[in-house]
Amino acid sequence: MLTNEHIKQKLVEKFGDQVGNFSEPYALLTFEAPKELNLKVLNFLYDDPELKFKFLTTLCAVHYPEQKGRELAVVYHLHNLEDNVRLRFKIFTDINQPDVYTATGLFSAANWLERESYDFYGVNFVGHPNLKRILNVDEMDYFPMRKEYPLEDSTRIDKDDEMFGRGGTLGYGTEKTTHGTIAEEEKDDQGKPVL
């Protein structure tokens, strides 16, 4: 029986204390490793005869602007189809140098998923065969999903910010009111993003 404990044990045996931050939110083992080891960990999970995580479910990036030095996270979801076990693996990288080794050599599915993460967040996958924008227009010069960019097209002049929840005089729709009407200080300690 391949349990989360067993997987954690094997990972710690192989990589020592380089893998860390083990947690099990909603019964899914989640852990973190430094970004230089991402291919080594993925290869280990793929080749090990007991672990056999040979299916890449998805790959996405997340932007945490408050954590300096670790702003961009790349999250891999892996699946062992024979024993039906899932796994989440995260790596963090600095936004000023977002170079991550590509997983396309191992999983062909990662090709477009990495292009999508590059398109949205600017994560540079080293060794990717064709790293260019996939969903947005090719001429776009910024990375739209990062938190500092707004959702709407900033070059528009025909819609009224006040009426469409984009600030205006009372700030509806901006950080001032995205968390309800209770003031931030009076809420209990729940407003922290997940690491």
Next chain:
Amino acid sequence: MSTIAEPHIRLPEGSIEKTTTTLNLGPTHPATHGVFQNIIELDGERIVSAEQTIGYIHRAFEKIAERRPLYQITPLTDRLNYCSSPINNMGWHTTCEKLLGIKIPKRVDYLRIIIMELARIGDHLICNSIVGVDSGAYTGFLYLMQYRELIYEIWEEVCGSRLTTNIGRIGGFERNFNDIAFQKLDKFLKEYPRVLKEFENLFVRNRIFMDRTIGVGPISAERALNYGFTGPNLRAAGVDFDVRVHNPYCSYEDFDFKVPVGTTGDCYDRFLVREEEMWQSLSLIEQAYQKVQEFKGAEADVYHADVPEYYLPPKEDVYTKMEALIWHFKIIMGEINMPAGEVYHSVEGGNGELGFYLISDGGRSPYRLHFRRPCFIYYQAFEEMVKGQMLSDAIILMSSLNLIAGEMDS
């Protein structure tokens, strides 16, 4: 070339040395059902390479979702795989229920299964009839669209809308299924098997259809798994991975159904796998319907879980009772304490594993929401599947993969 015409004909750079033709199977094309582009290099009639461009309908769902509270994201999920929107909706609701820790009563689960399997039938109907249209057989499409109207009528009774349904709420349904909905379901269950049988007779052992689709776009099981295929495309290649069986949600474990599997992964196998899945969905609907009818008395009126923090109270109570008014205010203004955490949940969509990765920071709207879209992931394999085949095979391959542009480009 004749010497008289030569000075007047200017060929592009390097075109005499080039032996292949570049053909743009562009974003607007009658056979690409959706907007995506293929730039194909042809050697005569054989395809040498194909390059795909997508993003012609990129609507930035993931960014919009960071702005909206959880219950307002359901209309966005509708527009992912719009041929089977109830499955997307139910997938999102089950993800939210997993995050919030809500337990759903059995009757609601069975009603959800009925709606989801109707959506799966609708999706496979479109896919199979479009494979027919692309190989020249328009009649099957017209026959089956008539029965999609019946499915639309059932959804309309429950939620009011035909196509982009926004059906259900976090915690259940917005209203109980009335008698008219069950009457329409009865009519569907009575009339539909005969029509599906007739459609099968038209296509399955049809010599021309078999010649068009057998051997077209095959993919082996190892390559399919490496490319991240799921759903009917993977099952046609021989791997029996179905999220309803592996990670059951919504009480699918109470039901008995088979998962059809093919062998070579070519278009004919995909067609047959989808046909058989439609029969299995029909049997699931019949079983679920029977179980729903076994609930009597007060249990027969249950259509949502008892979670006042996340499920809006009925309007009559809001106007008359105090607690209902307070809950209504808190839910709409976002005063409910959301748990902070991250959850990944997936459902078996019409095309495969539709996953939702939700990171919540305790606020009203998600911190990050990522959709695992099956179409986006398996379209990468198109070049490998189509190499060496002819142009008309590329057309049939595109429609048999069931590529929905809304799901590809989120």
Next chain:
Amino acid sequence: MDHRPVSYNIHEKALEKDISMAEMPEGSMGEGFFATSLGKVIGLARKNSIWPLPFATSCCGIEFMATMGSHYDLARFGSERVGFSPRQCDLLMVMGTIAKKMGPVVKQVYLQMAEPRWVMAVGACASSGGIFDTYSVLQGIDQVVPVDVYVPGCPPRPEAIIDGIIRVQDLVGKESLRRRNSPQYTGLLESYGIQ
């Protein structure tokens, strides 16, 4: 919860006649001749045989497929042959969201159509951007091409699409033969950058 009783379409209307004939335009008749204005006759002929070009991008395209099906037959309005070549079609039906990447493609298809041509924007996304007020969606196709009829809805019911076709028929039937060369029309095209 009680459901409200059905309140529409509860009295069956008797069928007046099996087939409806087009209205004859006004004119003077005589033995073997009928004199009327050329515009009326041409309008009558054109409006009952509009060949649409379904530019279906997303969900509204599926409602169009339902409109073309046998339940809500569009062929009885003269649109039996839907063509996909802009050179041969009269009515460009843009159905679905048009992203900024797709905008030049719509313009190109519009330019390839021959006069007289009409444009119908089906659905909220084509009319005004719909629910997608984002950086990547064109807020209405009337930013790139001149539109004649807008059909709102998300997606519009097939009856609404047919209503849109009937209004296009009204426009086609009443159009003056000189409109396409008039200064107002060329001015309209100039404002879109089309010569």
